[in-house]
Every structure is written in C-alpha cells, then in structure tokens.
Amino acid sequence: MKKSKLYFVIVLVFIAAMAFANFQGVSQLGIPAVTDTKNGIRLGLDLVGGSYMTYEVRDSQNIDQQELADGMSTVVQLLQGRLDSLGYSEATMSKVGTDRVTIEIPSVGDPAEAEAKLGSTAELNLLDSDGTVVLTGSDILSAKPLYGKTTKNGADEYFVRVSLSEAGQKAFYDATARMSTQEKIAAKKNYILIVLDGKVQSSPSVSSAINSDEFIIEGHFTEESVKWLAHVISAGRLPFALDLIDSSSIGPTLGEKSLDTGLVAGAIGLGLVMLFMLIFYRLPGLVADIALVFYMLLVGLTLSVMHINLSLPGIAGIILSIGMAVDANIVIFERIKEELRFGKTVRSAVKAGFTRATAAIVDSNVTTIIAGLVLKFLGSGLIVSFANTLLIGVIASMFTAIVISHILLNGFVEFGATKLSLFGVKSEEKPLTEPKFGFVAKRTIFLTCAIVVLAVGMGSLFYQGFELDVDFTGGTKLTLDTHMTLDREKMDEIANVVEDTVGSRPTIQKSGDGTVAILKMKELGTEDRAALFTALEKSFGITADDRQSIQNISATVGDELTRKAMISVAVTTLLMLIYIAIRFELRSGFVAVIMLMHDVLVLLTVYTIFRIPINTSVIAAILTIVGYSINATIVIFDRIRENKKLYSKRPFDSIVDLSISQTMMRSIGTTVTTLMTVVTLYILGVTSVRAFAFPLIVGILAGFYSSVLLAGPVWAAFRKS
Missing domain, CATH: 3.30.1360.200 (Gyrase A; domain 2)
Known part of the structure; x- marks a missing residue:
C-alpha cells in the first residue's frame, strides 16, 4: 500500500477515535467527554444561568505593591470562606490584574445577599x-x-x-x-x-x-x-475595602435557551456550509466536509482537555471559525482548479495547489491570530472566552486545511478519483490569464461609493453621536420577560414604576417576540434593586423567574472598557501593519490598514445611523473583523505578488485586475460560507448572541467590498504616486 493510501486510512481511523473520545471520553488518558461539564468543558454563566461579580480594592494606587499582592491572596482565601458559609459551594473565584477579584456563582439569579456580604470589610x-x-x-x-x-x-x-x-x-x-x-x-x-x-x-x-x-x-x-x-x-476581616464595580446575572431559563439555540445554530450553519462545499466543489468539497468533521472533533477535544470556560461568545467564536476553516480549503481548491485548467495531471495539480496556497493561508490566519491574542490579553470576561475559542479554532483550521485535507485528497486520488468532473473542471476550460473586469479603471466609482457612505456616517456621528450601552456609560440594565405585548403605553407604565421606585427614569427597548423589555438606568445598589423587583412584581406580576439578566456596571469600568477598546484596535492595527509590511511591502501594509479602517467605519456608520447601542460585543466584533476581513485582502495581495513574477512585463494595473479576477470565486465562496454560519447564529440566537452576530454580518460584507473592490486598486494608485 502506498504511503498516501496508508495516511488516508490512518486519518479516517483517527477521526473515528476522536469521535469516540469526544462523546465517551477516555479516563485512562485523562480525556473527559465534551458533555462532561464537571471534568471537561466548563459552561459559562450565560449558558447555565448564574451571577458574576467583580470587586476592586479601593484606592489601590495608594497601597504598597508587595502589601497589595500579599493582601490579595488573603482576600481570595477569605472570600472563598464567605462563599462557602453562604452555601455557594460551586462558586469560582479568580484574581484579575493586581487589584481585582472576579466571582462566578452558578444558578443564582440575583446575588443580593452575596453582594452585600462578600465585599464587606467586616470592620x-x-x-x-x-x-x-x-x-x-x-x-x-x-x-x-x-x-x-x-x-x-x-x-x-x-x-x-x-x-x-x-x-x-x-x-x-x-x-x-x-x-x-x-x-x-x-x-x-x-x-x-x-x-x-x-x-x-x-x-x-x-x-x-x-x-x-x-x-x-x-x-x-x-x-x-x-x-x-x-x-x-x-476570621473574615478583609485587609482592604472592596468596591463592587461590575455585576451581572443570567436567569437559568435564558441560559438553557442560549445553549440550545447556540448549538442548533452551529449545527445548521455547519450543515449549510458542508452542503455548499459538496455542491460547488464536488470531491474536494467532500474532502473539506470530512476535514470539517475532523476540525470540530479536534476543537472539542482541545476545549475539553484544557477545561476551557465556554460561553455564548465562545460558541460564536467556534461558529465563526467554521467559516474560516472553509476559507483555507476554498483557497486550496480554487488553486487546484487553476492548475488543472493549465493542463496538469490531477496528482500534479493537487500538489501544486496545496504548495501555492499555503503562503496565503498562513498569512491570512496569522493576522486573525494577532487579533485573537490582543482580545485575549486586553479583553476581559466573556471576550476572553471568545478569544480562546477563536484562537483554538484558527490554529486547528490551519492544521486541518494544510495537513488533513491534503492527506485526504491525496488518498482519494491514489484510490482512482482522477476524473476532472470530480473536481468541477471541464476538459475544455482554459486558465484565466486575462482580467475579466477593469477594477483599477473603475476605482473612482468604488471609492466614491465608500466615501459617500462614510460621509453620511460621520454626519450622523456629529449630529447625534453613538448610543452607548451601560458597558461604557456605567449603570444598570435589566432584561425582563413581561409576558405582555409591549406598546408605547405599556413601556411608559413600566418606566413610571421604575422612576417612582428608584428615582431614575429608564430607557426601554423591546426585544425577542415583543414581550421582552430591556431597561437601562442609573447604577442601582442592592437595596434599590430589591425595591424595584418588589415594585415590578406588585405592578406587573414580573417575578424572579422572569428576570432574564441583570447587569450592573460602575462608571469606572465603563471608562476602562472605552480605553481598552481603543488600545486594542490600535495595537491590532499596528501589529498587522508591521506583519504585512514585512511579508509584502510597506505601501501594501498601509493600504491594508486603510481597508480595515473602512470596514470599522462602515460598521460604526450603521450603528450611529440606526442608533444601535454599542457594547462590549460590538468591540469584540470589531477586533474580529479587523482580523478576519483582512484575509481576502492578503489572498489578493499574495496573488498580485505571484503574478508580478509571472507577468513581469505587464502594467501593474493589469496585474491587479487579473489577480482580483483569479481570486474572485475564493472571495465570494468564503464570504458566503462565513455568512451562512453567522446569519444562522443571528436568526436563531438569543438577544446577546444577536448583538454579537449583527456587527459581524455588517463587517463581513464591508470587508468583501473593501478587499475585492478597493484594496488592489488603491495599492495601484499608491504605486503610481
């Protein structure tokens, strides 16, 4: 048996073994099943319900650093004792930075008692x-x-x-x-x-x-x-005074619904992508589908073995990375088609396709890894969960596309699958050596359209600004199932009760099926929240079971999130500029950064025009877009670099047009498959998931426009200048 056939069989056996390990676990090797949430993947509070609190040492800047470090260890020990004494045996605690501690308490809808007692200095x-x-x-x-x-x-x-x-x-x-x-x-x-x-x-x-x-x-x-x-x-006197700066809670019903819809959305998105690949790429599409199964099993094992805390954004990261995993396969398969059109044998075309596509795959994935690392180290809470799954997904997708897909396709070829029709190519097809459209010549039109959209956005920004969520302004946000059809009159009644109870008139938005109300108001303390809950139950019958989520954020945290968001975007952009400048040339790096700015500004334009609140999910989406939408730009730039060597006597404008034409099917295919997963997530997801999926949809579409219609032509203009 040839090595290709042997490797093919080994991969299939390995897939079967991974499937067994995922669903049954292998205790002898310390591998828990993916369904074992006690020993393996840990479900976040937004999936099981519970409460989250962050305490900060008061005036920590005035405390000696060694004293602070020693005291924080004592704080963790004492707070754990308090949690145990309150009966919260499943609560988890972790230090954040040098002066903060985060506490997660599963299955607790409103931790009023815990909030009141945990942060007490017991002085x-x-x-x-x-x-x-x-x-x-x-x-x-x-x-x-x-x-x-x-x-x-x-x-x-x-x-x-x-x-x-x-x-x-x-x-x-x-x-x-x-x-x-x-x-x-x-x-x-x-x-x-x-x-x-x-x-x-x-x-x-x-x-x-x-x-x-x-x-x-x-x-x-x-x-x-x-x-x-x-x-x-x-034994409970804390060495420092603690301030509660951030708290939120998710009702168990909403958590269960979030998990179910997230899994269903992932399954449907995966199914649509696999069907798309099978229809449009035939045998290579089947290889991509098998590789996707391998990819999902590999991600599942990694999450389980590493005991990753999986949240809703984490599921979103996995679903997004499914689309990105397909991206690498599409790049390879389009390359193989080109080689076949040049008259190469199937074996030679497969070898050349993988060889020539590898550089573009690595370059595009490295930029996404950069964005993921920035999210991981500068983000917090649920954003870190998204970053973890995104990083695992991107690394797994690179390995799957470059290694596993190659072994599988080589195996099929060795077993006799060498007909051109199996690869979606007709014998009379010729390679594309001339551009189909003058993208560079029409750049003025494309740039004008982009400038008009951005100008409208800037006008809206100066006129009405952004609608910032409590993540950035600080305050309290309640999500309540009112069991009533919320018209303007009903929302005014709820607002009146809130104002009479806590002295702050909330803004109210409808969500879900029109019975869910999202209330935003000033930051409420424990006593005010308790009084408000009593008033809502008395006036409208809204009980504890109807509180889907509670979020309480101090202005300090809001200011910090704003600062971190700006730093994150700046750091990500700078790192990408450096990487692209090294891999290509400095001018192309600046062009790529300009395209990223375009994508982000288009997204912000949508948010300012339609007055959609900006929260931490939007910031995570922006950083994801920065890492993802540049992929198509890099693939085009990689083809331009290659064509410059092949057609050295051609004008650069013609090379750009040809490169865009040659990579057009890749750009369309990747955009469609990624949108399949993210749109499915938006349609089926709960409110918090939609808040994350919507900016991704806008960013993916903006990224397609900038990468295909703007990046190459603008690079050509830069070279002329």
Whole structure:
C-alpha cells in the first residue's frame, strides 16, 4: 500500500477515535467527554444561568505593591470562606490584574445577599460615648456563635462571645473605667458603641470598669446571622475595602435557551456550509466536509482537555471559525482548479495547489491570530472566552486545511478519483490569464461609493453621536420577560414604576417576540434593586423567574472598557501593519490598514445611523473583523505578488485586475460560507448572541467590498504616486 493510501486510512481511523473520545471520553488518558461539564468543558454563566461579580480594592494606587499582592491572596482565601458559609459551594473565584477579584456563582439569579456580604470589610470598632475608638478588629482574637442565657434578660438567645488580645483587654478596661464615672452615669453617657461596618450593632451600658479578656454581643440574632457575624469578626476581616464595580446575572431559563439555540445554530450553519462545499466543489468539497468533521472533533477535544470556560461568545467564536476553516480549503481548491485548467495531471495539480496556497493561508490566519491574542490579553470576561475559542479554532483550521485535507485528497486520488468532473473542471476550460473586469479603471466609482457612505456616517456621528450601552456609560440594565405585548403605553407604565421606585427614569427597548423589555438606568445598589423587583412584581406580576439578566456596571469600568477598546484596535492595527509590511511591502501594509479602517467605519456608520447601542460585543466584533476581513485582502495581495513574477512585463494595473479576477470565486465562496454560519447564529440566537452576530454580518460584507473592490486598486494608485 502506498504511503498516501496508508495516511488516508490512518486519518479516517483517527477521526473515528476522536469521535469516540469526544462523546465517551477516555479516563485512562485523562480525556473527559465534551458533555462532561464537571471534568471537561466548563459552561459559562450565560449558558447555565448564574451571577458574576467583580470587586476592586479601593484606592489601590495608594497601597504598597508587595502589601497589595500579599493582601490579595488573603482576600481570595477569605472570600472563598464567605462563599462557602453562604452555601455557594460551586462558586469560582479568580484574581484579575493586581487589584481585582472576579466571582462566578452558578444558578443564582440575583446575588443580593452575596453582594452585600462578600465585599464587606467586616470592620469592627468599639467606640465610647465621646466617639473615641476603643477597640478595632485587630484587637479581636476570636468570636464564637453561641445560644443560651445572657446577663441581659435571662432568656435563651443567640449571641457572639468575643475574646480580646492583651492590648485589647487593657484598652477595654481603660475605656469602661472612663465610661463608668459618676459624671457619665448622670449624663447617661455611660455606654460603649459596638459598630460593624459603620452600623451600630448594640450600645451596652457600663456601670463599672470591666477587666476581662472577653465580652458578648447581643442583638436579636437568628442562627444564620449569628454565625455570619462570628465568622466575619473572628476570621473574615478583609485587609482592604472592596468596591463592587461590575455585576451581572443570567436567569437559568435564558441560559438553557442560549445553549440550545447556540448549538442548533452551529449545527445548521455547519450543515449549510458542508452542503455548499459538496455542491460547488464536488470531491474536494467532500474532502473539506470530512476535514470539517475532523476540525470540530479536534476543537472539542482541545476545549475539553484544557477545561476551557465556554460561553455564548465562545460558541460564536467556534461558529465563526467554521467559516474560516472553509476559507483555507476554498483557497486550496480554487488553486487546484487553476492548475488543472493549465493542463496538469490531477496528482500534479493537487500538489501544486496545496504548495501555492499555503503562503496565503498562513498569512491570512496569522493576522486573525494577532487579533485573537490582543482580545485575549486586553479583553476581559466573556471576550476572553471568545478569544480562546477563536484562537483554538484558527490554529486547528490551519492544521486541518494544510495537513488533513491534503492527506485526504491525496488518498482519494491514489484510490482512482482522477476524473476532472470530480473536481468541477471541464476538459475544455482554459486558465484565466486575462482580467475579466477593469477594477483599477473603475476605482473612482468604488471609492466614491465608500466615501459617500462614510460621509453620511460621520454626519450622523456629529449630529447625534453613538448610543452607548451601560458597558461604557456605567449603570444598570435589566432584561425582563413581561409576558405582555409591549406598546408605547405599556413601556411608559413600566418606566413610571421604575422612576417612582428608584428615582431614575429608564430607557426601554423591546426585544425577542415583543414581550421582552430591556431597561437601562442609573447604577442601582442592592437595596434599590430589591425595591424595584418588589415594585415590578406588585405592578406587573414580573417575578424572579422572569428576570432574564441583570447587569450592573460602575462608571469606572465603563471608562476602562472605552480605553481598552481603543488600545486594542490600535495595537491590532499596528501589529498587522508591521506583519504585512514585512511579508509584502510597506505601501501594501498601509493600504491594508486603510481597508480595515473602512470596514470599522462602515460598521460604526450603521450603528450611529440606526442608533444601535454599542457594547462590549460590538468591540469584540470589531477586533474580529479587523482580523478576519483582512484575509481576502492578503489572498489578493499574495496573488498580485505571484503574478508580478509571472507577468513581469505587464502594467501593474493589469496585474491587479487579473489577480482580483483569479481570486474572485475564493472571495465570494468564503464570504458566503462565513455568512451562512453567522446569519444562522443571528436568526436563531438569543438577544446577546444577536448583538454579537449583527456587527459581524455588517463587517463581513464591508470587508468583501473593501478587499475585492478597493484594496488592489488603491495599492495601484499608491504605486503610481
């Protein structure tokens, strides 16, 4: 058996083995099944429901860096203990940067209790009646929750017994001595205030000096509250004050629906792409379909073995990378067709097709990897999940197209599949050596159309600006299933109730089937949210089960997101400019960057004209577009570079026209297959998925226009100048 046939069989066996490992797992090798969400792929909160919170150390810039680092380790340990004491045993926690900690609590719709208690500094102070601090938390050795009789009224009740250090005992004795003088007793100022986090817990009177190493705290406690108080006093005092700067929650019903629709959208998108490839590319299309199966299995195993946290944007990244995986195969197969039209044998055409397509595939995928790395290291939360799956998908797609597709197609050829009709080529077809259209000559028309669109966008931007979501402005966003058809009157009623309850009139948008309301307002604290939920339930019957999601973001986070977004786009663009300048020439690098700016500006034009809110999903989509839409530009530039050598005596304008004509089917095929997956995601996805898919659709279309109709002609103009 020839090596090609042997490799072919090995790949098929390997696919079968990967399928088994994906769905059954191999415990002996430490490979969990993709469905094993406990040991393998971890589902994000937006897929299972739950709450997400980010705390930041207050005034961290004024704290010594070593002290901050040591203190943050203590913060994580203590917060984990608090989570356990609250019953959140499945909660996960991670440090973010040097001064933040993120907490995820599955299956908790509104973590009001957790928010209130997790960020508490549990600052215990004892003050005398003059306001002088007598004891602080550092003077406390331990605190125990007890139940029994106290000296107060003789009845059984819950109380906390506090033990003092030697210094604390002395300070307490001195204070009680001062408070028990005849003057204090006569003025009724003979008391000690026990203050926890700024709130007076009790104010026991003092009739004589107390020289003891312990005292008790009474206060009509329940069993739960006395345990909590003892915990935070004895072992729960955080070294820093923490501010809640970001919180959100997803209802379990919405999470389950998001997972189902994401998987269905992925399956339908994959099916459409495979059908397209089979119809238009025949045998190579079948090879691409088998390679896609390999690709999906490889991605599934990687996510499972690496215990990747998979979220909705993560699923979107996988679905997008399906289209990108097909891109490389289309580039190769179009190359093979060209070689066959030049009269080469099928074996020679396959070899030449893969050889000549590899450079374009690597170049185009490297630019997407650059965008993914920037997203991963400068992004946060769900954006990182998208970046992880995008990077895994792009690397897997390169390997699949360059190695697996090559082995499979070689195998089919060795088994006798050598008819031209199997490759979609007729024997009388001739290679394309002359341009079909004068793209360079018509560049003025193409540029004018682009300039008009962008001018309208800039006019709209200066006139009405952008509609920024709470991700950037800070505030609270609630997504509620009202079970009512939301007309203007109903939305005004809801707005009135919100305004009367929290003093802030929200903006309300309809979503979904017209019964889902998205409310945006000022940032609400825990108490305001609780009051609002009560008012909504009383007025409209909107219960906890109807709260699809809750998002609470401080203005600090909004400002930071804006800054990070600008830095991300700038860093990505600069890195791409450097890479393209190295691979091609500096002028082509500038042209590619201008095309990227065009694509981003077209997207922003759509958002400013139609007043669509800009959130973090849009920023992730912009960076994805920056990495993706440049692919077609690079493939065209790669062909221009090759044709310059083949047709060295031709004018550069003619070479550009020819190169665009030769790569046109690739550009169309890639755009169609990618749109199949993303449009399916938009049609079937929930609101948050649509918010991500829509800008991708706009960006893909803008990228096709700039890459095919603008990039080459503009490069030609730059060379003349």
